[in-house]
Amino acid sequence: KQEVTQIPAALSVPEGENLVLNCSFTDSAIYNLQWFRQDPGKGLTSLLLIQSSQREQTSGRLNASLDKSSGRSTLYIAASQPGDSATYLCAVRQRTSGTYKYIFGTGTRLKVLA
Amino acid sequence: EPEVTQTPSHQVTQMGQEVILRCVPISNHLYFYWYRQILGQKVEFLVSFYNNEISEKSEIFDDQFSVERPDGSNFTLKIRSTKLEDSAMYFCASSPSGYEQYFGPGTRLTVT
Numbered sequence: 271k272q273e274v275t276q277i278p279a280a281l282s283v284p285e286g287e288n289l290v291l292n293c294s295f296t297d298s299a300i301y302n303l304q305w306f307r308q309d310p311g312k313g314l315t316s317l318l319l320i321q322s323s324q325r326e327q328t329s330g331r332l333n334a335s336l337d338k339s340s341g342r343s344t345l346y347i348a349a350s351q352p353g354d355s356a357t358y359l360c361a362v363r364q365r366t367s368g369t370y371k372y373i374f375g376t377g378t379r380l381k382v383l384a
Numbered sequence: 385e386p387e388v389t390q391t392p393s394h395q396v397t398q399m400g401q402e403v404i405l406r407c408v409p410i411s412n413h414l415y416f417y418w419y420r421q422i423l424g425q426k427v428e429f430l431v432s433f434y435n436n437e438i439s440e441k442s443e444i445f446d447d448q449f450s451v452e453r454p455d456g457s458n459f460t461l462k463i464r465s466t467k468l469e470d471s472a473m474y475f476c477a478s479s480p481s482g483y484e485q486y487f488g489p490g491t492r493l494t495v496t
Contacts, residue, residue: 302483313388313475313487314427321483359427371442372419372429 272297272364276375283350284383291345291378293360298338301363305334305345308357308377317358318345350382386410388488390476396494397466405461405491407476413486415479416459418451420444420472421490427475433459434482466495 273296283289293303302321306314318327318334320343326335333346343360357377364371389408397403409416418430432440433451450462459478463470473492477485 304484306487311490313489314477316484316486319484361427371440372417374427374429376426 272300272362272371272373274360274362274373274375276358276360276378278378279376280379280381282381282383285350285352287350287382288346288348289350289380291347291358291380293343293345293375295341295343295362295373297364298341299364300338301365303334303336303343304361304363305332305343306359306361308359310357314359347380350380352382352384355381388476388478388486390474390488390491392491393489394492394494396496399468399495400465403463403466403493405463405474405476405493407459407461407478407488408457409459409476409478410480410486411457413478413480415439415482415485416451416453417477417479417485418461419475419477419487421475422469422472430461463493466493468495471495 275294277292300322304319305317307317308314318329320327320336331348336343357379359374359377361372361374391406416433419427421427429442431445431451448464452460471494473490475490476488479485
């Protein structure tokens with residue numbers, strides 16, 4: 271059974287720091303991995319999607335990498351800003367028993383201090 | 385910029401009642417999804433819908449749940465007989481291609 275784990279569960283950093291959020295998954299048979307941002311009481315905003323054949327994706331100050339063989343993905347945030355404060359979720363898309371599943375991690379709560 | 389909308393933002397219902405959660409996906413998107421997030425827990429996939437039929441569903445999506453696209457713009461999730469454990473935030477999402485998904489703000493369902 272696929273398990274998606276995110277470390278750390280919470281992170282507090284001063285503004286301007288570069289930081290790395292980690293996502294690990296136990297079954298490497300995934301179709302893609304997606305990083306989301308969730309603001310309190312709000313929906314999910316897609317940040318980056320990495321197909322299983324890709325190694326990384328970049329968007330602005332965000333860079334996500336994927337190492338399928340080791341079951342890991344990292345989200346790198348450069349020059350963090352207070353507006354980056356949110357919960358960051360990773361999710362893997364996987365097919366088991368003929369059904370696709372989107373399995374989410376528990377998230378990392380990020381607080382960037384001004 | 386187009387966005388997914390959901391109504392109502394908060395729904396309170398009594399156990400055993402039927403509820404319908406409504407979503408308006410982004411126009412010209414072809415794939416539609418429902419997820420839920422019980423307070424303090426992970427986001428869980430419920431169902432995906434394409435070409436007017438369910439394409440994928442999770443173990444959570446049992447006979448109490450159904451989805452429908454009654455017209456060209458709405459996508460609904462119906463829970464026939466709500467239980468206390470159905471209390472959660474329900475998110476709708478849509479996608480143009482089946483890969484990147486765009487989420488709505490969610491409907492908070494409270495079953496009393």
